[in-house]
Amino acid sequence: MNRRLLQTLVTAAFAAAVPLTALAQDAKVADELAKYREALADGNPADLLEVRGEALWAEKRGPKNASLEQCDLGLGPGKLEGAYAALPKYFKDTGKVMDVESRLVHCMVTLQGFKAEDVTKNWYSKPGTESDIEALVTFIGARSNGMKIAVPATHPEEAKMAKMGEYIFYRRSGPQDFSCAICHGQEGKRIRLQELGNLTTKEGAGTAMKTWPSYRVSQGAVWTMQRRLIDCMRQARWPEPNYLADSIVALETFLQKNATGTVMETPGIKR
Structure with a gap:
């Protein structure tokens, strides 16, 4: 056989084999990740935080010695069933579009008499310091x-x-x-073996949004959507927005709009 022809055939065979090998590796990685997530789901530590949040919701606290049971999250005072799934939304009493966290802080200030700077001081948990907001958001x-x-x-x-x-x-x-779109604006993206959903589609945005708040095993803590988005901006080397910033609520509104129709499964559990 002509040596050049033989070399061409070998090269073509190798080129054909590479995509197949890559596909096989991708399938194996996806299978292992699925097994990992299934193992994590057996006993979510966030369930304990949910119980704590329920107690905080009913507890009379603050300068006004009041509970949060009359907090209106968009469906009427004290009505929680489905409230999270319908946020962010416009609230006439504040003249603003608010997500669950900004609305919750509003209720803690107006109903319980706390100062906003005090209740947001520990808006996320740190080693040795628990966050009331994380617990309440998990419950809600x-x-x-x-x-x-x-x-x-x-x-x-x-x-x-x-x-x-x-x-x-x-x-x-x-x-x-x-x-954001560089990682989450196309199909088939991945970083560090982690699949990156296309958040511009209902399926992709729904998969991302339906499980938050989520317990993050690598952090040993529940993360709310505000914390997740702020951390994404940090990783992208953007200036970090303040907690409850309009930019974060705007991103949530865009993503929840894309995810509309997806069934909630929260609290979730992540790597």
């Missing part, structure tokens, strides 16, 4: 378990926030000229 989120995300953003202010969130999602910024 769980009351939407099994219900569909419903954030159509039809109110003009909600539509404006969704549009702002979309702009932030695609905007390249920071020293690395990075955007």
